[in-house]
Amino acid sequence: xxxxxxxxxxxxxxxxxxxxDSSGDGIGDLRGIISRLDYLKSLGVGAVWLCPVYxxxxxxxxxxxxxxEKIMTExxxxxxxxxxxxxxHSRDIKLVMDLVVNHSSDEHRWFVESRSSRENPxxxxxxxxxxxDGREPNxxxxxxxxSAWSYDEGTGQWYLHLFSEKQPDLNWENxxxxxxxxxxxxxxxxxxxxxxxxxVITVIAKAPELPDGxxxxxxxxxxxxxxxFAFQPKLHEYLREMRRRCFDGRxxxxxxxxxxVTTENANSLVGDGRExxxxxxxxxxxxxGEGSKWNAIPLDVPKLKQIxxxxxxxxxxxxxxxxxxxxxxxxxRFGDTGSEELWKRSAKCLATLMYLQRGTPFIxxxxxxxxxxxxxxxxxxxxxxxxxxxxxxxxxxxxxERAWRGIKAKGRDNARTPMQWSAGKNAGFTTxxxxxxxxxxxxxxxxxxxxxxxxSVLNYYRALIALRNATPALLRGDWRELLxxxxxxxxxxxxxxxxxxxVLCNLSGKAAELPFTLSELGEPVLxxxxxxxxxxxxxxxxxxxxxxx
Ligand code: ISL
Numbered sequence: 001x002x003x004x005x006x007x008x009x010x011x012x013x014x015x016x017x018x019x020x021d022s023s024g025d026g027i028g029d030l031r032g033i034i035s036r037l038d039y040l041k042s043l044g045v046g047a048v049w050l051c052p053v054y055x056x057x058x059x060x061x062x063x064x065x066x067x068x069e070k071i072m073t074e075x076x077x078x079x080x081x082x083x084x085x086x087x088x089h090s091r092d093i094k095l096v097m098d099l100v101v102n103h104s105s106d107e108h109r110w111f112v113e114s115r116s117s118r119e120n121p122x123x124x125x126x127x128x129x130x131x132x133d134g135r136e137p138n139x140x141x142x143x144x145x146x147s148a149w150s151y152d153e154g155t156g157q158w159y160l161h162l163f164s165e166k167q168p169d170l171n172w173e174n175x176x177x178x179x180x181x182x183x184x185x186x187x188x189x190x191x192x193x194x195x196x197x198x199x200v201i202t203v204i205a206k207a208p209e210l211p212d213g214x215x216x217x218x219x220x221x222x223x224x225x226x227x228x229f230a231f232q233p234k235l236h237e238y239l240r241e242m243r244r245r246c247f248d249g250r251x252x253x254x255x256x257x258x259x260x261v262t263t264e265n266a267n268s269l270v271g272d273g274r275e276x277x278x279x280x281x282x283x284x285x286x287x288x289g290e291g292s293k294w295n296a297i298p299l300d301v302p303k304l305k306q307i308x309x310x311x312x313x314x315x316x317x318x319x320x321x322x323x324x325x326x327x328x329x330x331x332x333r334f335g336d337t338g339s340e341e342l343w344k345r346s347a348k349c350l351a352t353l354m355y356l357q358r359g360t361p362f363i364x365x366x367x368x369x370x371x372x373x374x375x376x377x378x379x380x381x382x383x384x385x386x387x388x389x390x391x392x393x394x395x396x397x398x399x400x401e402r403a404w405r406g407i408k409a410k411g412r413d414n415a416r417t418p419m420q421w422s423a424g425k426n427a428g429f430t431t432x433x434x435x436x437x438x439x440x441x442x443x444x445x446x447x448x449x450x451x452x453x454x455x456s457v458l459n460y461y462r463a464l465i466a467l468r469n470a471t472p473a474l475l476r477g478d479w480r481e482l483l484x485x486x487x488x489x490x491x492x493x494x495x496x497x498x499x500x501x502x503v504l505c506n507l508s509g510k511a512a513e514l515p516f517t518l519s520e521l522g523e524p525v526l527x528x529x530x531x532x533x534x535x536x537x538x539x540x541x542x543x544x545x546x547x548x549x
Contacts, residue, residue, distance in 0.1 A: 352543035
């Protein structure tokens with residue numbers, strides 16, 4: 001039986017606002033994406049995850065949807081969307097839409113109705129409660145603001161928002177909400193889309209009584225309380241219902257952004273019940289935060305190895321990624337940007353260690369060029385609601401300095417600067433004024449320059465993807481950890497029906513000794529620098545894939 005298509009293909013995440021502008025308004029759009037599809041094809045990807053393109057007031061850059069069945073005006077029209085879909089399919093590239101149904105925009109028709117009166121039929125589409133002693137109904141903190149509740153003067157009640165106040169949470173307990181969502185998803189499937197990436201899907205069900213959180217209070221005394229909104233029992237009921245109503249009988253896939261998932265509960269989502277096909281877990285993304293996303297401690301290779309081994313052992317099929325639109329740039333975070341040589345070598349090393357594991361790779365736009373964090377200096381340069389809220393809460397210089405350190409290292413705008421196509425005006429992204437600043441290093445980190453350089457990060461990604469696409473053992477083979485005790489080298493074997501590959505990546509800035517010579521493991525099929533088969537060591541950030549002959 002052929003494997004499910006989402007296991008065999010490499011995904012590429014497009015952040016449309018920053019990918020390619022075709023209209024000159026400084027904002028990327030659908031026709032811009034269409035004009036770059038041959039680039040995606042040349043990279044070897046087989047599926048695109050398209051960040052939200054629905055009508056939105058952009059309080060959270062499209063993750064606040066005002067109309068699930070209309071395209072955001074700046075991005076184009078439904079005709080443009082249909083053309084994008086056709087053009088992708090004609091190149092044998094699947095399209096997976098990003099869908100945000102934990103919450104909508106407060107400008108969505110449902111919420112406008114809902115807040116208009118307590119008797120409105122849409123009132124129960126959202127989570128409204130009376131306050132307690134003139135305060136919020138409970139002590140929950142939100143991801144983006146101190147309190148997860150906002151007061152509505154007009155109707156004298158509070159509504160819940162786990163994200164910004166412009167992102168009210170939908171009430172999944174209400175069967176009408178679920179029916180609306182499933183019908184909408186089915187209309188997108190009928191249009192031809194191949195799947196959904198479901199935003200924060202693990203928080204759609206809340207503990208019915210909405211009890212106070214008991215953890216440590218944060219800003220304003222509010223408590224971040226995932227124990228009452230993540231992985232609630234009803235979650236599984238809803239996901240099974242969604243599976244039945246939307247996915248059964250179609251060859252469409254569902255990947256969940258499964259915040260708070262652990263190796264212990266992951267199989268409740270992707271195991272036999274198959275509520276989701278794939279899940280995004282964030283253990284690697286969280287490992288340098290030490291409790292706060294804004295901290296940035298240096299990469300701990302043994303810890304990274306432990307996370308990789310734990311997840312390879314926990315579920316049959318992982319998603320493989322090191323960044324996305326919510327994370328800083330991969331090479332700035334985990335590699336070495338101190339010199340051009342190490343920047344290039346470490347970018348290639350990180351891709352090798354990640355994308356040849358057992359699972360489905362997800363590459364975030366620009367990562368294949370080795371794009372880096374941007375040198376933001378002023379508040380005016382920032383666009384992300386999370387960063388701006390953080391600055392707004394700062395009292396005094398020390399807090400501001402700490403916040404800026406966090407924003408530079410971990411802020412989401414790092415990943416959202418325009419795609420660097422060329423060394424020309426605005427990096428070839430737009431003829432107008434870009435909506436967010438460009439990273440000035442586009443003059444030398446760009447697709448055009450890298451396309452013609454055989455040693456570029458881009459051409460390495462092409463070779464890596466081609467190797468994976470063509471090699472059954474790297475697609476479907478077992479995964480086995482090697483050198484578990486080594487503190488610098490990530491090493492593993494992939495094996496299928498007697499074919500064996502070894503992946504060796506020195507993820508440190510120092511040479512690493514090996515207990516064998518390279519030639520003992522076979523012939524190199526991919527490497528990021530010349531290697532000596534008689535050596536029993538790896539150079540800093542050296543990556544090597546060997547095939548046993
Ligand atoms: O980005 C984060 C913190 O910096 C994450 O906690 C993030 O908020 C979380 O993973 C949920 O992300 C998703 O939903 C958000 C949206 O802002 C993100 O862009 C999206 O990926 C709310 O819809």
